[in-house]
Amino acid sequence: MIKLLRPFLLLLLVSGLGFFPLHVFAAGNDGSEIKVLDMRLSPKDTLFNIANMKPxxxxxxxxxxxxxxxxxxxxxMQLRNTGEKKLFNELVIEVKVDNQELYQGKLSEFQSKLTRKLKSASDDQLAITIRFPEHLGNDFQGLESSFVLTFIAEGKDSKIVEDGAQGIIGSSGSSAGFRLPATSTNLFNLLLLGSVLSISGFVLLLINFYKRMKLAQ
Structure with a gap:
């Protein structure tokens, strides 16, 4: 009788497992829960927080x-603008893994189809660079750009996990190595002052010359 019940009990046990998530039965050596699909970012909240970038x-x-x-x-990865568009549309982003370039271009043109495979118990270290193009001038001073970089993981069972980090880039009031010429410059005033000083010196020389001529007579 017991031998006849064994296949039935085994079938009942397998059927029962189907009603519970697999990660409930997975645990680490320390008793902590191990999820079937578990993606984590470091840092996970803020990746960039820069207030004084310059061209x-x-x-x-x-x-x-x-x-x-x-x-x-x-x-x-997906990148979404969460602030003003003017500076966001001009900033450049570069993404590399082990010196392999995955993307280089504007934030606004970031391609969301950059797919990477990641094995269990492994990690990717992504080097992400934000560039403030040199040709941007005074019109972009004092602006700010904010965005969110979202990472989406998908397993074979189509389960999806999302996590993200934000970036904030602010521009300062001056630029490095490049600045549009100011319309109200002091150059004319400096030239005028130099001319006045030159003429004054020449007049003083003439006066001294005539004084010497009178003394010689």
């Missing part, structure tokens, strides 16, 4: 994408 400046930050789950997954 010609750039900044590089490293963000780590970790696969702490029991399954491999594919992930890709």
């Amino acid at each position: 010609g400046d750039w900044a590089t930050r490293t963000i780590t994408v970790e696969n702490n789950g029991v399954r491999d997954f594919d992930y890709h």
